[in-house]
Amino acid sequence: MDPKATDGGRAADDFLRGAWRENPVFVQVLGMCPTLAVSNSAINALTMGLATSFVISFSCLLVSLLRHAVPPEVRIASYVLVIATFVTLVDYLIQALSLELHAALGAFIPLIVVNCQILGRAEAFAQHNPPLRAFLDGLGTGAGSTLALAFLGPVRDLLGSGSLFGIGVFGSDFEPWIVMILPSGGFFTLGAWLLAIAWWRRRRAGAARMQEAS
Amino acid sequence: MSNAPAPSPTSSAAMYRALVGIGSICALLIVTAYLLTAPAIARNRAELLQQAIFGVLPGAVTIRPMRRDAEGRIGPAADGEKAAFYLGLDGGNRAVGVAIEASGMGYQDLIGLIYGYSPDQGRLTGMRVLASRETPGLGDKIITDPVFVGSFKGLAVPLSADSTRVAHAVEAVAAGKRREPWQFDAITGATISSRAVANIIAASTAEWAPRLHAQAERLQGVSGGSESH
Numbered sequence: 001m002d003p004k005a006t007d008g009g010r011a012a013d014d015f016l017r018g019a020w021r022e023n024p025v026f027v028q029v030l031g032m033c034p035t036l037a038v039s040n041s042a043i044n045a046l047t048m049g050l051a052t053s054f055v056i057s058f059s060c061l062l063v064s065l066l067r068h069a070v071p072p073e074v075r076i077a078s079y080v081l082v083i084a085t086f087v088t089l090v091d092y093l094i095q096a097l098s099l100e101l102h103a104a105l106g107a108f109i110p111l112i113v114v115n116c117q118i119l120g121r122a123e124a125f126a127q128h129n130p131p132l133r134a135f136l137d138g139l140g141t142g143a144g145s146t147l148a149l150a151f152l153g154p155v156r157d158l159l160g161s162g163s164l165f166g167i168g169v170f171g172s173d174f175e176p177w178i179v180m181i182l183p184s185g186g187f188f189t190l191g192a193w194l195l196a197i198a199w200w201r202r203r204r205a206g207a208a209r210m211q212e213a214s
Numbered sequence: 215m216s217n218a219p220a221p222s223p224t225s226s227a228a229m230y231r232a233l234v235g236i237g238s239i240c241a242l243l244i245v246t247a248y249l250l251t252a253p254a255i256a257r258n259r260a261e262l263l264q265q266a267i268f269g270v271l272p273g274a275v276t277i278r279p280m281r282r283d284a285e286g287r288i289g290p291a292a293d294g295e296k297a298a299f300y301l302g303l304d305g306g307n308r309a310v311g312v313a314i315e316a317s318g319m320g321y322q323d324l325i326g327l328i329y330g331y332s333p334d335q336g337r338l339t340g341m342r343v344l345a346s347r348e349t350p351g352l353g354d355k356i357i358t359d360p361v362f363v364g365s366f367k368g369l370a371v372p373l374s375a376d377s378t379r380v381a382h383a384v385e386a387v388a389a390g391k392r393r394e395p396w397q398f399d400a401i402t403g404a405t406i407s408s409r410a411v412a413n414i415i416a417a418s419t420a421e422w423a424p425r426l427h428a429q430a431e432r433l434q435g436v437s438g439g440s441e442s443h
Contacts, residue, residue, distance in 0.1 A: 062239075066236060069232055069235065070232050070236070071224035071228055071229050071232055072224070073223075073224055073229055074229045074232055074233055077233065078232065078233065078236050081233075081236055081237060081240055082236065082240065084240075085240035085243050085244055086243075088244050088247070089243065089244065089247040092247050092248060092250075092251040092255070093247070093251060095251065095255045095258065096251040096254035096255050096258065098258070099255075099258045099259065099262055100262075103345060106347060178352065182349070
């Protein structure tokens with residue numbers, strides 16, 4: 001039986017599509033600005049991923065709940081309003097948790113509003129689907145984004161500042177590669193991961209073809 | 215949506231209604247979140263500032279917010295009034311120095327900092343950067359480099375003979391070129407950020423140091439009243 005036929009299977013599918021199969025960063029290569037900018041340390045990357053996940057999933061939920069009430073002419077304006085609201089909530093939340101973290105993420109929290117991953121999911125999925133599915137789809141996309149940031153942040157943190165989550169790893173003799181925490185380091189790291197993932201996908205596709213042939 | 219029947223154009227009233235409706239829901243959410251998080255945020259801010267003040271005023275056990283009135287006289291700030299600076303008192307209620315917030319342009323954006331100053335010794339007692347967007351790995355060493363941060367402790371702010379102005383402003387010099395007690399080593403690779411810190415402190419001490427020196431006895435006279443630990 002097609003796993004998508006059951007409710008649980010469909011829910012898992014809604015989640016996994018964004019989290020892995022159509023990963024917003026590694027597959028769709030969307031929302032690069034925040035991805036490159038805040039992945040300069042492990043803690044920044046993780047917080048930004050979680051903040052984005054929160055905004056995506058709840059924006060999709062609200063967009064889906066309001067889908068019959070919003071005239072198509074004003075839908076984009078409505079979605080941006082909804083997204084901006086959740087970004088404001090997450091901004092307050094981070095300030096309440098730690099001002100240091102808030103200072104480190106700086107301008108990038110308000111910029112979650114214009115992350116195209118979010119408007120993309122609202123437009124492509126949430127406005128046509130019931131709330132729970134929309135929420136799961138948003139959560140999946142957020143998880144995918146967080147996963148990608150979790151691939152990038154620690155690498156740049158280790159090489160660029162010699163530490164992980166603020167704990168020194170290499171000792172004081174290590175001269176950090178400052179370029180890795182500057183914007184260009186983001187491109188290097190992302191490029192290396194995209195290469196690795198493309199190589200892995202290709203190998204896997206090749207293995208599947210071999211299996212079919214035999 | 216290409217196979218759906220052509221939607222009839224929505225009236226302006228309906229669009230207006232939808233946007234006002236969504237706006238109201240959003241406003242409600244934001245106000246609720248604001249009210250819920252405001253106390254925690256205020257507490258975090260106060261804590262951060264408090265930590266910074268104790269950090270730049272070694273020996274202080276009590277901090278008193280201070281004000282300056284229109285004539286330039288200094289005295290304890292009233293409850294809820296924004297402090298012009300903070301007075302640090304030791305266990306015996308003697309003034310150990312003052313902590314002053316100052317800000318100015320850095321390499322990228324405004325740098326906000328707080329420094330401790332002892333009017334009796336005419337020296338700084340410490341410095342902490344509170345807010346900056348300096349380049350990570352280079353300019354942000356003004357926060358993370360312990361040698362740089364430590365070099366402000368004991369930095370001289372000599373006054374002129376009549377004590378009405380600062381004779382030598384604090385100055386950032388290339389590493390190893392330090393000759394005078396009012397000079398400190400700039401961070402290699404972050405010269406602009408280091409100079410920015412020097413300029414911010416120089417501008418602020420030019421305004422405060424002579425005034426605080428002239429009213430030093432008023433500082434010692436501050437005791438009793440409500441204390442904040």
